[in-house]
Amino acid sequence: MSQVAEQSPGGGAVPAAGEETAYDGLRLRQVTKRFGGFTAVETLDLDVPRGSFFALLGPSGCGKTTTLRMVAGLETPTSGAIELAGHDITYAKPYRRPVNTVFQNYALFPHLDIFENVAFGLRRRKRKDVADAVHRMLELVELESQAKKKPAQLSGGQQQRVALARALINEPEVLLLDEPLGALDLKLRRAMQIEIKRIQVEVGLTFVHVTHDQEEAMTMADTVAVMNAGVIEQMGAPAELYENPRSTFVANFLGQSNLIEGRVLRRDADVVSVDMQGITVSVPAARAHTDGDRGWVGIRPEKVLIGEPGEELDAPGNTIPGGVISDVSFVGVSTQYLVRMPWGQELQVFSQNTGRHRIFRHGEPVELSWRPEYAFLLDISQDAHAGAEEGEE
């Protein structure tokens, strides 16, 4: 499956060979990193356009942090090349590349005050007007009044902002963020996501953000690359990844998906017809990611419509009868159902509580339907549960 993903990643970001000159963003070519016998990153190709907010999303151990550390110069690739603004930086020392990192544990210098922490990079490069620049940066992260304090005297969220300021002040070509919000509580994390996004827009630098939190990646980034087991599964805009996943891993890791086994009946120019447990459904050709004669029909739970048997549902697709509600959880804005289908599978359905429908009870018979343009078709050889557990965080 990795082969498929590599050769045709979404977003069309990998240019043809021969176009290698003068790319002003960050470019990774065939980068591999092995630790002893373990391959952390496998022949990775990546293009991060200048000025974009790019997220590397994946479960822990998928190689995203190793990739980041190779860009920072803290690890050396086993093979491959890393280019930044047209210069090869594969083997450059970390202190010789225009890259700065916000570390997961912030790594603030405990013996220096906030001012000196932020000034550290400028002083090493013997810049003038350090004080002005530091004060402007502290203003940006709203920590002006804390300049004389030591890192230990600040709260987690404040330390996070100092770490951000300390990296940003150097105006790097690329700012790397290694799970920077992982240590914060949920509420603060949401606030910081918006804050970091605001700062990125304001300063216009290239941000590469590593995270295992799919919601965080989708909220903040322009482009998300989903990484699994050392390779990029799919890359593209958050909405594109969510709406049109190319692998079961992406379908399950980003949000949730119902995956139903089906047999391909006919392939037309723009529609693929699939026999799904005796019911013929169609999937747009652009969303069919398999050449085989069998596949997983995928549909997001919120795209599934639910109604009483015989009820006219607002969907031009086929009606799938014979469902029985096996679980109901009311979560306020929506109601989440588990519906047991005649072929034994339980499908997830999220129904918005718009008041149009009453809430069904456990054991009631229902019919399901969805608009064909929301469905997608994935390769049958992939594990239908890949990425499901990791995505639940």
Added chain:
Amino acid sequence: MSRPAGTTGRWVREHLVLLLGLLVLVYTFVPIAVVVLMSFNDPDSRLIYRFDGFTIDNWLNPCAEPSMCDAVVRSVEIGLLATVLATLLGTLAAFAMVRHRFVGRSTANLLVFLPMAAPEIVLGASLLALFVASGLGGQLGFWTILVAHVMFCLSFVIVAVRARLAGLDDTLEQAAMDLYATPAQTFWRVTFPLVFPGILGAALLAFSLSFDDFIITNLNAGNTTTFPMYVWGVAQRGVPMQVNVVGTVMLVLSIAIVLAGELRARRRAGR
């Protein structure tokens, strides 16, 4: 009737830890108090160690016994030199043992503890045997004492600095390098300031170990006399009260150093 007894019992139970703590402190400090007191003693006879009258003569003439002052100076010289050498070598060794993987590293880690665990008399005797076997039997004195002191201080320095270094978060150094600090700048701006308290503590420990040592020194001193050896030597003939002056000065100096460190830490925390 039972109630007052009950309250008393409870009061005792609640304050037992405090009481025991105070007793331990008394037990520790009484000998030191005697030393301070005796530094103001005006003895009737050198042979009887007894407080006979108050005087500040001992403080005004600390070098009434020139040989004692020579011994003190020698001990301070050896102590300072041994401290500098042991701290330097020990710090380098600690960095090597924490930061580098080399053949024999775990063996070295184990061997470092041996000088601390071995009885001093064994260390002293084997060192003497080594000196004699190397043909230095006639050269025993200042330099052999120094070698001996560096030897046993080294272990303590390595252990103290290693503990500090092992507790150091290595992402701090990565962060420094990420922020354009060369390896040398990273060391002097980040690593060294953070490990420094460990190095300072190790140096203080090394000095007091060296200044204090009697057994190993006595075996390897030849005709040279350090302060502990002087005290031991004159103990049979009656100790001059100036010995207590030296003892008190050492006590005051130690307390001053500890207090200064504590005040500095509090001022930093308070800011």
